[in-house]
Amino acid sequence: MQTQMNNDAFPRENWSASVTDDQQPGVPVLTGIAVGLGALLWLGPFMGINSVLNPAKLSNIIGQNAEVNNFLALLGTLGAVTSTITTIIIGALSDLTRSRWGRRTPWIVAGSVLTAAVMIGLGMINSREQLGLFILLWCLLQTFINFVVAPLLAVIADRIAPRHRGLISSVYAAGFITGQYGGPVAGGLFLSDAHPELINVGYYAMACAMLLSGPLAAFIIKEKSSLGMPVRKMNKEIFIKYFIFPVRAARDFYLALFGKMLVAITITAFSVYQLFFLTSGMGLTSSSAGHYISLMGIATMVTALIFAPLSGPVSDKLRTRKKPVFLSAMLIAAGTLIPFFWPEPEAMIWYGVIAGIGSGIFFSVDQALNLEVLPSHENSAKDLGILNFANTGAQILGPVLGALLYGVMGNQYLPILPVLALIALGGGILVMMIRKVN
Template sequence: MSATTSPSPVPTDDDQASVPVRGGVALALGCFLWLGPYLGVNAVLLPARVAEIAPQEKTGVIALLATVAMIVATLANVLIGAFSDLTRSRWGRRSPWLIVGSIGSAAMLLAVGRASTVGQLVLLWAIYQVFLNAIVAPLLAVISDRIAPRHRGTISSIYAFGYSAGLYGGQIIGAQFLGGLWAGFVVLAALTLLSGPVAVLLLREPSSRDLPRRHLSKAMLLDSFSLPRKDCRDYYLALFGKFLIISATFAISGYQLYILTDYMRLGDGSTAGYISSIATILMITALVMSAISGPVSDRIGRRKLPVVVAGVLVAVGVLVPAVSASPWTMLVYAVIAGVGMGAFNAVDQALNVEVLPNQDTAAKDLGVLNLANTGGQIVGPIVAAAAISAIGYRAMFPLAAALALVGCVLILMIRRVR
């Protein structure tokens, strides 16, 4: 069975003899086209815009934007994931949401680029999170819907390739527009607009009209719109382990502009060059590990070990800039953390699918798990801001390393997956 056949039931290993490459490419491109713009804005253009609007309160405003985004993203992920699971249409369960999410996210990025007050930024950034999660939750559910267990590591690797390209490529693109922020917002909005349509065209999702419909009841509402309640110990260990590891990485990347300018005292000319160099190193190392780690995980039949090793590498990488306030430490961080995050992203999605407590609510439950990504991207800078305010920039690095190591411990505690 290929990745373009009926979404129910989920293909077994016997059904899906070969790797469903088209489904993997759809995931990779769809992810790159939403995540690249998101990170280009979140890590580069948004901090630069905040510095123009409120230069004296920039760290506090970034923390406020992160907090509001986390709250909105949490609610949006659960609700949109649940509605996606319940959607019955000629275009399938996931495709309508991918299209609406892409259009809305692109429009909101343009609006954010024109915002002139902190209040406008907060409101528009919150609305953007709603539309963004209409892409994220349905797209992730494709792995659970249409990929047999034997191929999930490989497909997660293909997905991670797109994820890593977006994660770091978006920052490279964003850094090119530090001298002209509006043009950067336009380019990144245009890329976002392509995310859903590209994924939909490649996936060619069949109609979901014939799938069983759930009648309105208390049990249906609880299953569809609440967090998992049964057989979910491993699910929550995966959630919080992932959350802490992602938080560790984004404590650094979310503040890298200020680390370079305020901690390492670089001027504007050098800063743009270092941001591009760091992002390039992170991207190359992550892409290489993304291509290798998933197939290796499939071959050895293990998910936890590759994820934990990757988390330890992240912890080592984020600790390096504490050694010296010299720019070279950020380059070393990029090499070590890039290897770690590449391996982590390649295997983690396969781990997530295998700890799901209920296949029927896959989009909602994977959407909640993905909050570890979006939440970590948001909470990481909040933790960094607290460390900077209380002690100084040097304190944020050991704190980030500690987060990653605790996350590794939680992953090790998972029982269901080897």
Template sequence: MTDVHPPQQLVTIDGAPALRPRVGRLLVLLFPAVAAMYALFNGISAVILPAQVEAVDPTSKVGNLALLTTLAAVASMVAIPAGGAISDRTRSRYGRRTPWIAAAAAVSAVACILMGLAESLPGLIATTVVLWFAANFYSGAVTAILPDRVPPRRRGVASAVIGLGTPVGIVFGVQVASRVGHLTAYAVIGAVLLVTTALLLLGAREGSARGLPVAARNRSSPGQSLRSFFAAFATRDFRLAFFSRFMLFASYFVVSGYTFYTLQDYVGTGNVPDGDVATAVSTLLTLSVGVWVVVASLAGWIADRMDRRKLFVGASALGVAASMTIPLATPTWTGMLIYSACLGASIGTYFAIDLAVMSLVLPNADSEGRDLGILQVATGLPQLLAGAVASAVITWCGGYPALFVFGALSAVVSGLLMLRIRSIR
């Protein structure tokens, strides 16, 4: 299938000539697809799934939800690099990524409906694992569009578009999930993912991949295959990017996952507006996301113009660390508002440019999708570990102040690791 628009420039992908479509059109269509993906993740996990788990078994809801989220995280960590790796090796007339993006979107939509119909814990477990695997497989293949089809000089803007899709998707997904019945919410979220994916794949068509060379497949032992899969870690800058990302998201998820209890037990229920902790959490999230959107809209463009992407990402990680010190100095509602605004600005900058940096440390053009997927595991793994780490820090290291100290130190390590990358500015 050929692109319906005039080629912007002739480039080489995996050593073979390929036509690159207009980047502007691609990004305009990529944004709603990414937002729909994050709407699925956050609308379901934050609102719909907890309510379903409680309806199935109110007395065991905490343990059951922990089981489901753990299984979902495991499925995610397998699916993201798999989506990149399998699409890397695909050679179809529709391109490398398109068949898998379309299939994963369709499976995700069907799984949404089946999950909405589930009325037992085994049914929720099965559908949750299938949905999270399919949606994260989709994520791995979609994200690989960045190194495939966007030139390095435009990747800051492209990363900002993808980064901006995160807060927009969160707001949309949570609003849909909280305003309609759960089956309707599942249907709407699944339908939006299908429609936005169709617009992306048809409006910015990927060229045929049939002419691309296929990497030789050598007979090897399972151990050799595993080492080959993680071969990118042999590259210094790739390792630094992975661990920098891991530490940043450890900082963010370990602290943000306990915002409700922080307000309740550290700031004090009587010190939040009207004593309503749930509304206070919503207010902080809305403020943070609002600042995030404004900052992300500008940061990627500025980083491209200055050609200083590493500097921006490193500085934003240090900004997260500085934000974490505010509740330590001012454990009040006003302090939490200032903290949320500063955190939103720092995270917004990070998300706007992070993927551009990640795409520039990929060591092998033949496995860009797989290696970018592995870098995305650095986001999922901290989410999986966040609850246990936060609980241990609060219990054994001095309560909620220690939680913010942990977050600040993790973010500092992230920033310092990022600034040590040599291959990009």
């Protein structure tokens, strides 16, 4: 993305990879709105497709049987692996981008357009003969959406002073949570037994929302040119710095990574096996279990949306990140234990309330903490991409761990909950071991 423009118009001494507290006394409201909307408009469409439209479409094509479950598992695994690899590469390329539109803008705009195009392509697949193409397009979607994810997160590191990162991370978390829980609701609007063709319309609607994500965020952010950034000639040192996992002064970075992963594993495993907690564990029918899962989801979303915007500013005010994150891990662990000690369906709703509070705190403050353990702000997108491995890794390890624990516990589901709670607490303990962040 480098151009031939005269660099004298963008003197290097005026370019910086980050902003100090003294340089930004006021709250950067517009940047906060941009990253919050950007998160909502990429995650909402993704979750609507991944959680609702893909299973519905594939059930229509393959049938509601074990084969479709195996195909969905294959998509999940390939998607997580693809996302883990590409988010690091794309983050590194974003860090190195010199353009008149800045380091992040070209990527988030291109990513929105390309991801929307792939979503339309997925919507056009309607036969078994096209399932190979479906897998290819899904991997492309996981690649192109990372054009948006890693650079958009890096905007907070680039443009937000440390004193405001808790607040802006809370705004990002609010958009993230709304997209995470609202996307499946939006996707569900396109399910109809009488009109199965509406599923395809759902893909096209999600593509339209995705198309807005990058351009809208970029328009609001108005990122400055990065042509003043020093030119990086690729050599061994630059390659190691921008494309390899950090090894110097990275102790706190990895404590944050694995602390985040352990908490995410608990959340993911509980989500994957929630139906079985209610059916095999509590004796409900699938229909009754679905009712309680909906109530639990609403409780989780509401409490998370209340506490996410509050937690970041409080963290900024108290000038602490580790303690709120540890508190969130304790709340998630406590919520996870409720159905074990009280094996009644209502316990799942209380899980939603308690774990929802914990999740709201965690999503906002942990993101601010991640920004403060980065080894270098010059390659923040790459390192944030590595930290995102905590989420993609949890998507793979959560279900696997749950299955292993199910076997160890004598083919019972509820006894795995105390182990999941201990895992979440372990994540909180790792975060408390971080040294350079309060």
